[in-house]
Amino acid sequence: MWPALAVVLFLSIFPLVVSLYLSLSRLSFAKSGFEITFIGPTNYQTLLFGGERTHFIGVLRTPSPIGWAIFAVVVVLVGWAFTRAVRGGVRPLGLLLRAIGGLLLVGLIWLFVQAVFAPGGRPGTVFVTLIYVFVGLTIQYVLGLGLAMLATQRLPGRRFFRVVFLLPMMITPVGVGYMFQMLTDTSKGPFLPVFAALGMEGFTWVTDPWGARIAVMIGDIWQWTPFMFIVLLAALEGLDVEVTEAALVDGASRSQVFRYTTLPALLPVSTTIVLIRMIEGFKIIDLPNILTNGGPGTATESMTLQAFIDWRTFNLGRSAATAYLLLILVTIVATAYVNLVRRRVTTTV
C-alpha cells in the first residue's frame, strides 16, 4: 500500500505547496531564464477586486426580480438548514463551520444573481464554470435516468441500446469539441437544411454568448449522459422486481411506483454519481477551448481555461491564483452538497 500512498502524497502535497507559493509571486524574465519574486496576495486581489474582476467574477448589476427571488430562496434554504443544525444540538465548532459555509454560499449566490440575472450583467469565468456544472448535471441526470428507465423495460434489442449509449463517454473531449464544431456550423454543417428552414442561415452560435455556452453544454451533455445512464441502469437492474410487480398488481400507477419505491431506492447511488460528476465537471477545459476557444470574448471560458491562458502568456502567478481559487470553490460547493443533500439520504460520505 505504501508505494501508492507515497506517489499520491508526493504528487499532491508538493505541487499544492509550490502552487501556493507561485500564486503569491510574480514571474519575470531575467538574463538566466526566469526569476520568481514574492509579491504577496496581489494576484488574488487582481482577480477578486482589481483589473481582472470583470473577467473572473463578471460585470455586476442590480438583479432583476427573478434574481431577487432566487436569492431569497437560497437565503431561506440556508437559514432553514442552519436552524435545524442549531436545534439538532450540533457542537459550537460545527455550528461555526456551518455558519461560515452558509455565509460563503449566500455570498456566492448573491454575486451569481448580480452577474447572470441582472440587466447589463455578465458572468465571469467562475459563474460560467458553475453554470456548466449545474445545468449540465441536471440535464445529464434527468436524461440518464429517463433512458435507464426505458432501457430496463423488457424490450428486444436492449443490449444494442446499452452498448451504443455507452460510446460518447469513451470519446476524447477534444474529439467531441471538433465534432460539435462541425455539427453546429450553420453554413456547411449537416443541419443547414434545418437552419435554412428556420431562417437562421447566417446565424453562428459562436458569436452569441448564450448560444456558445449552450453549444458547449450540449457537447458536455452528449458526452456525460452515458455515465449517469450506465450507473443508473445497473442500479435499476439491481432493484427487487417483485416489489414493483406487487405494487402494480395492487393497483398503484406507474408514476406512484416510481415516486414511492424506485426513486427512494435510487437516491444513494444518485447522490454519489452527482457528486462524482460535480467534482469532475469543475475541471472542464477541453470542450470550451476547442469548440469556441473561450469566445466570444470570454463568454465560454471556464476557470481552468482561464488559468491555462494565463500560463500560456507566462503569467504563472495569476494562473496559480486562479487554480487555487478553483480548488477553494470546488471544496466549498462539494462540502455544501455533502452536508445539505447527501447526508440526508446516505450514511456513507
Place this chain on the structure above:
Amino acid sequence: MRNPFRRRSALDLSPGAKVLSYVLLLGWTFVVLFPIYWLAVTSLKLPIQVNSGPVFFPFIDFQPTLENWRYIFVDLRNDTVRPYINTVVVGLSSAIIALALGSSAAYALVRFHYRPRIGLIGLFAGCVLLAAVAIGLGAPWQIVVVSALGVFLILAQTIGRRFRGRGLGNSDIAFWLISQRMLPPVAVVIPLYVLFQRVGLLDTWWALIITYVATNLPIVVWLMRDYFSTVPVELEESAAVDGASPYRIFRSIVIPVAVPGLVATFLFVLVFAWNEYLLALFLSSANAQTLPITVAAQNATRGPQWWYMSVLIMIMIVPVILMAIALERYISRGILVGAVKG
C-alpha cells in the same frame, strides 16, 4: 415467433407505451450515433464536397475518397505515427503501473488494518515540503531527494516512535485517497511543469506516465477496494493454513477472482490516459505529444480542415470504441460497485 406486444406480466408495458419507449430509445441512438457517423463520412470527403454545403450519404450524394486517409498515413506519416506511439506507450504503461500499485494498495486496505500516526504523515509531508523548497532554490535534485529520504527515515526511526496521536483507520486513508480527485489538475500542473523541467523529464514519456499514475491511483484504489472486499476471506484463510505466503495468496487466489474488476478498472484508466488533454498540454511539446494535443494543434496550424481532422479523430477514437463494445458488461458493473459503496 413470439409476439413482442403480448403482455406476460404486470411489469410489461402496454403496446402503446412500448412503441413510445422504442421511439425514444431510437431517438437517443440517433443523437449518439449521428455525430460519429458525420465524422466518418467527413473523413471520406474532398475539401470541395465539405465546403459546398452538407452532403450525407456516400455513393448517393457524393463520391467517397480515401484521399484524406492517404494524406494522413502516407504524406504526414511521421506526424501521425509518433503521437500514436506516444499515446499507446503512455496509456498502456501508466494504466499497468497504476493498476499494479493501486490494486495492491486496495487489497492491503481491505485485508490488513493500518494505524497510521498523524505525526508520521506530518513528518513525511514536512520532508517533501523541505525538498520542494530546496529544489525550488536550485539545489541539485538527486542530492535533495536522497537526503530528504534519509532525513525522513532517521526521524521516523527515532522521534517517530514517540508519536501517540489520534489513530486513523483504513477508511480514513481510503477517503483521503479519493478526496484527491477533488484537486483540479490545473492547480497541480504548474509546479509539476517546473519540477519536470528541473529534473530534465519535461516532454518525455516519463513525465506523462508518472503524472497519469498519480491522477489515476485514487480511482483504481476506490474501485478495486470494493472488488476485493467481495472475495470470501475463508478462501484466503484456508490457503494461509496450507502454508501459502500473503504474496502467493494475493497472486493465485485474489487476483483470479477479481479479474472482472481489474478489466473494468484497466479500461477506465487507459481511456483516461488516452483522452487526457490538460496535463499533456502542459507536460509535453514536440517529442512526447499525445494524440489529443496533435488533433488540437492541427486546427491552430492549418485552420479547420475538417476532412483531415476527421481522419485523425477517427483513428484516435476507434480503438477505445472497440474496447468499450467488447468490454461493455464489465464497465457497468465496475462503475456501479464503486458508486454504491462510495
